[in-house]
Amino acid sequence: MEQLTISHVSKKYGRQVILEDLNCQLAPGKIYGLLGRNGAGKSTLLNIITGRIFPTNGTVALDKLGTNDQDRVLGQFYLMSESNLYPKRTTIQRMFDLADGSYGHFDYQNANRLLKAFGIDAKIQLSKLSTGLQTAAKLVVALNVNANYVFLDEPTLGLDANHRELFYKELVKSYQEKPRTFVLSTHLIDEIQQLVEHVLILADHHLIEDADVETLLDRAYTVTGPANLVDQYVAGLRVLSADQLGTVKTAYVFDQLDDQRVIPDQVKVGHYDLQKLFIGLTNGGSENE
Amino acid sequence: MEQLTISHVSKKYGRQVILEDLNCQLAPGKIYGLLGRNGAGKSTLLNIITGRIFPTNGTVALDKLGTNDQDRVLGQFYLMSESNLYPKRTTIQRMFDLADGSYGHFDYQNANRLLKAFGIDAKIQLSKLSTGLQTAAKLVVALNVNANYVFLDEPTLGLDANHRELFYKELVKSYQEKPRTFVLSTHLIDEIQQLVEHVLILADHHLIEDADVETLLDRAYTVTGPANLVDQYVAGLRVLSADQLGTVKTAYVFDQLDDQRVIPDQVKVGHYDLQKLFIGLTNGGSENE
Numbered sequence A, B: 001m002e003q004l005t006i007s008h009v010s011k012k013y014g015r016q017v018i019l020e021d022l023n024c025q026l027a028p029g030k031i032y033g034l035l036g037r038n039g040a041g042k043s044t045l046l047n048i049i050t051g052r053i054f055p056t057n058g059t060v061a062l063d064k065l066g067t068n069d070q071d072r073v074l075g076q077f078y079l080m081s082e083s084n085l086y087p088k089r090t091t092i093q094r095m096f097d098l099a100d101g102s103y104g105h106f107d108y109q110n111a112n113r114l115l116k117a118f119g120i121d122a123k124i125q126l127s128k129l130s131t132g133l134q135t136a137a138k139l140v141v142a143l144n145v146n147a148n149y150v151f152l153d154e155p156t157l158g159l160d161a162n163h164r165e166l167f168y169k170e171l172v173k174s175y176q177e178k179p180r181t182f183v184l185s186t187h188l189i190d191e192i193q194q195l196v197e198h199v200l201i202l203a204d205h206h207l208i209e210d211a212d213v214e215t216l217l218d219r220a221y222t223v224t225g226p227a228n229l230v231d232q233y234v235a236g237l238r239v240l241s242a243d244q245l246g247t248v249k250t251a252y253v254f255d256q257l258d259d260q261r262v263i264p265d266q267v268k269v270g271h272y273d274l275q276k277l278f279i280g281l282t283n284g285g286s287e288n289e
Helices: A042-049 A092-103 A106-119 A131-144 A161-177 A213-216 A227-234 A274-284 B042-049 B092-103 B108-117 B133-142 B161-177 B213-219 B227-234 B276-283
Strands: A005-015 A017-024 A031-036 A059-063 A077-080 A148-155 A183-184 A197-203 A204-210 A220-226 A238-247 A246-256 A268-271 B004-013 B015-028 B033-034 B055-064 B077-080 B147-152 B181-185 B196-205 B206-212 B220-226 B239-245 B248-254 B268-271
Touching: A005 A042, A017 A042, A017 A059, A017 A204, A017 B092, A031 A042, A031 A213, A042 A148, A042 A183, A077 A131, A092 A106, A092 A131, A106 A131, A106 A161, A131 A148, A131 A161, A131 B181, A161 B276, A197 A213, A197 A274, A204 A213, A204 A274, A213 A274, A220 A227, A227 A238, A227 A246, A238 A274, A246 A274, A274 B161, B004 B042, B015 B042, B015 B055, B015 B206, B033 B042, B042 B077, B042 B147, B042 B181, B077 B133, B092 B108, B092 B133, B108 B133, B133 B161, B196 B213, B196 B276, B206 B213, B206 B276, B213 B276, B220 B227, B227 B239, B227 B248, B239 B276, B248 B276
Parallel strands: A031 A183, A031 A197, A077 A148, A148 A183, B033 B181, B033 B196, B077 B147, B147 B181
Antiparallel strands: A005 A017, A005 A059, A197 A204, A220 A246, A220 A268, A238 A246, B004 B015, B004 B055, B196 B206, B220 B248, B220 B268, B239 B248
16 A cells, blocks of 8 residues: 655645645554644645645645546545535435445445444435434445545544444444554544544644654653642743642643653652643644634 | 422423433532433423423422523523524624623623633624634633523534633633532533533433432443453343453443452453443433434
């Protein structure tokens, strides 16, 4: 399988900059999280990668093939998105047939099993379903389409906790049976932390992080104790945020801890999770601009 | 402050039963979680309590006053919901004024501070905002309206992780400064577990649980180990679900553990969280019907 390379991608609408000089690579057979605040440009990026919209500048390529004019290349990408591109009365069965027609070898058997698990009738029209079940039906297509790169934009929109759990389990199962690349763009970061291997974080029109989850979390430390000792200990380190309750302070550090620093007895060092890290890295970002 | 009592409330649309003979009480000054699958009737219940729709049977009362005909009573209830009841061009400032007009003593100062934290201009029209910011604007009203019972239906719809964290913090702050009752109806159960004191779980048209979070979680145990030993240990206990990986099994028990049972060395007993418990209790419920 080929590697996907995004080079110098920018997108502007008039004077409004959405993405600026974006560079990254997506490897085959890996699960990615694409994170960003509302309005950070996640959907725009996914639409550019899958050829639904053109970038103002830059290229998206599989190895050395440009995607913009290569049907063979676009046929390896599938985008499941919030916006509904199907004609009004399209049934779920018809969605399966369309995916089979465009990509070939659609896995009807598994799709029908999964449809049943979500409690959806294949003969129903997509637009007649609730928001949550529309998402579920689109996920069934996305998990069974024959594409090497599957992009999921807000895959849990409107799903209740039971259906979210079902989706996460089925994604892992599908990935294990046939490893391919999935890119999940979601606001429910806590829930995908265990699922994704690598994250891309969009903020201020750029990728501010492009790293394995493990590597990122290795630098995410809480330092808790008497405020003066905590301040002393974290001096010179990158502190994303801090809470204080009375005289006890917790600093959220995102930095390599210095082995040479002696940790005072009253100070405790712990870890925090990906969602908290994301919030710390992006506060003041998009939705507040 | 007065206690809210829901007695024998049913709601039917023709032959379709939404709620059947519901009974519960909401105490003043407490934060509740109202949980249920998509389609379980959570929004219907909130609409009945706040007088937006009538129940087919039953009553909602504050102490001994029936709500259906008492303006004084309804004036103690505020419902923030997904559906938008404001005229099309309503600005955020106007929403504040309407809340002040209906309930009196709207906290303009805190509302304006919070609006700024969400990055919203008071002069903008609600309908011009993104889904996430519409939710944020409605939350600002809900957290500053002068009502003793505040019902929040899907309070995190479309919010990114940063704005969800901001909302949770502000809810706690507002509650501490002026204790009143909040009822949160949400699918993000993990995120509200620390926030709510008591949960109501709707399934199959009934309340299947009405208990303090602590009490519920005291009965939520994982039992992990060799499958045969786990099966032996949990025999006779209520097991909600089980996972097996090779010969290692994890059973999710929801029951009082028997002190008399000897735990074999190879078996480990742990805890699981409210979201997992909810899924176990409601799988096979509403959205699959």
